[in-house]
Amino acid sequence: MFKRILIANRGEIALRIIRACREMGIKTIAVFSDADKDSLHVKFADHAVNIGPALSRKSYLNMACIIGAAKETGADAIHPGYGFLSENAEFAKACFDGGITFIGPSAHTIAMAGDKSAARKILTEMGIPVIPGSDDIVVSPEAACSIADRVGYPVILKAAGGGGGRGMRIARTPEELSSAFAVAAGEAGAAFGNPNLYLEKYIEKPRHIEIQILGDSHGNYIHLGERECSIQMRYQKLIEESPSCFVDETLRRKLGETAIRIAKAVNYTNAGTMEFLVDKDKNFYFMEINARVQVEHPVTEAVTGIDIVEQQILMAAGRALAIKQEDVRFNGWSMECRINASDPNDNFMPSPGQIASVIFPGGPGVRVDTHIYDNYMVTPFYDSLIGKLIVWAKDRPSAIRRMQRALAEFEITGIETTIGFYRRVFENEQFQKGEIDTHFLDTMGQTAKRG
Amino acid sequence: MDEKNHIITSPVMGTFYRSSAxxxxxxxxxxQAITPSDIVCMIESMKIFTELRCEHPGIVKRFLVENEDPVMKNQALIEIEIH
Structure with missing residues (x-):
């Protein structure tokens, strides 16, 4: 087993990893930028190394500096957390070359997972459903119509140069598609300087459902069920839950088996997530592999009782999985709200600043993963995630009531946060009934404005 | 500040960038002469980039902060001489 693990991250996930290490009797080394010298991960770790200025590019993304810190402090492994260098194949390789274990999949697997068109090709050949569409840029309205005839309407045109809704058009007939083509190309050109479009089948009322998998270096794979992450804003997940009220036993088994087939196809080792879109008729389509521990991993921990970060460390150290698929039991319901420093009343604009005071929720079935405290300075240099509120209860209605109770207790003063916004979401009748899809928040916003 | 000068301020606490990357x-x-369609600088806050423009045509007179400087909300960034 590792003696010292360096955590190449900050914020709540750095604390999460330190906690797992401490419980396993492993020493921890934190790295921190100038902006984070007063952070809890610096305080909680056994050692801490300053790796540079506030800007991520000069500190948390500085590979040479982080590997140097690992060597200096005698770390035998690096846990990258999520974001920053966690899905950087070059960093995984640099760790390997430096004789340090990277806690995650191999550099080769990370590179495969990151190359979306290559991954799509491999999986299509294996018969795994991906969202049908053009394999390449669509050159003309005529070409678009011919692909649409093949994949079936409705279809969506998307800008090749970027996302965020610009250059996107939905078409339900060939006539609509022909006229949408020029508009979408114009928008894409103006927004991204690149008028190129590609075309996909448009999935109506899609749900974002993902499967957590674990794979050891001995070829054993298990899945830990699904997480539903349909509550999103501009492709950012805000609320996650496990299980999903939309997933029945048959779909769960199919998704789980498919996730493991995908993992085997890319020689995936360690913890990972396979993301799917599921349509209203329960057809599912592979979206992408997340080759890291995810922000929303605690909801899976809550319903399975499995410590995912501990499993990551054990697998990275070469241990065989001690849990078999038939040992994985799902118990109760878990939900998570991502608490962000952003202002729901100002289009979710970032709201960095100094926190004046915090009152954390507690009591039965409540977990708070956060790095904030009274007078903590939320700097503008990093992600707006300042904490995660996770609840567990015996079923979904009880979990909703518990989350409402915890949100009512939670108070952060001094900066704007998303806490009040979540109170409104949890009061929404559609949400309570589980009638959600990835457009839920857009619709809820419109309904609220009309009301 | 006289009537002919316009000050561009930061809408949010963040990092000031003079280039797009x-x-x-x-x-x-x-x-340099600028029009309302020209992006004059970027502010990054919590990984979100905001492009700033000047609503009037004019000439960039003076930068009041350096590239990559941390800036506060409403901090003066660029002085523009309005045509």
Whole structure:
């Protein structure tokens, strides 16, 4: 087993990893930028190394500096957390070359997972459903119509140069598609300087459902069920839950088996997530592999009782999985709200600043993963995630009531946060009934404005 | 500040950038004529980039902060001489 693990991250996930290490009797080394010298991960770790200025590019993304810190402090492994260098194949390789274990999949697997068109090709050949569409840029309205005839309407045109809704058009007939083509190309050109479009089948009322998998270096794979992450804003997940009220036993088994087939196809080792879109008729389509521990991993921990970060460390150290698929039991319901420093009343604009005071929720079935405290300075240099509120209860209605109770207790003063916004979401009748899809928040916003 | 001068301020606490990406040329230079469609600088806050423009045509008179400087909400960034 590792003696010292360096955590190449900050914020709540750095604390999460330190906690797992401490419980396993492993020493921890934190790295921190100038902006984070007063952070809890610096305080909680056994050692801490300053790796540079506030800007991520000069500190948390500085590979040479982080590997140097690992060597200096005698770390035998690096846990990258999520974001920053966690899905950087070059960093995984640099760790390997430096004789340090990277806690995650191999550099080769990370590179495969990151190359979306290559991954799509491999999986299509294996018969795994991906969202049908053009394999390449669509050159003309005529070409678009011919692909649409093949994949079936409705279809969506998307800008090749970027996302965020610009250059996107939905078409339900060939006539609509022909006229949408020029508009979408114009928008894409103006927004991204690149008028190129590609075309996909448009999935109506899609749900974002993902499967957590674990794979050891001995070829054993298990899945830990699904997480539903349909509550999103501009492709950012805000609320996650496990299980999903939309997933029945048959779909769960199919998704789980498919996730493991995908993992085997890319020689995936360690913890990972396979993301799917599921349509209203329960057809599912592979979206992408997340080759890291995810922000929303605690909801899976809550319903399975499995410590995912501990499993990551054990697998990275070469241990065989001690849990078999038939040992994985799902118990109760878990939900998570991502608490962000952003202002729901100002289009979710970032709201960095100094926190004046915090009152954390507690009591039965409540977990708070956060790095904030009274007078903590939320700097503008990093992600707006300042904490995660996770609840567990015996079923979904009880979990909703518990989350409402915890949100009512939670108070952060001094900066704007998303806490009040979540109170409104949890009061929404559609949400309570589980009638959600990835457009839920857009619709809820419109309904609220009309009301 | 007289009537002919306009000050561009930061809408949010963040990092001030003179170019659209590290290593790229500056979006505008002092003395350059600009129109309301020109992006004059970027502010990054919590990984979100905001492009700033000047609502009036004019000339970039003076930068009041350096590239990559941390800036506060409402901090003065660029002085523009309005045509």
């Amino acid at each position: 590290p290593g790229k040329a500056a979006l505008v230079e002092e003395g």
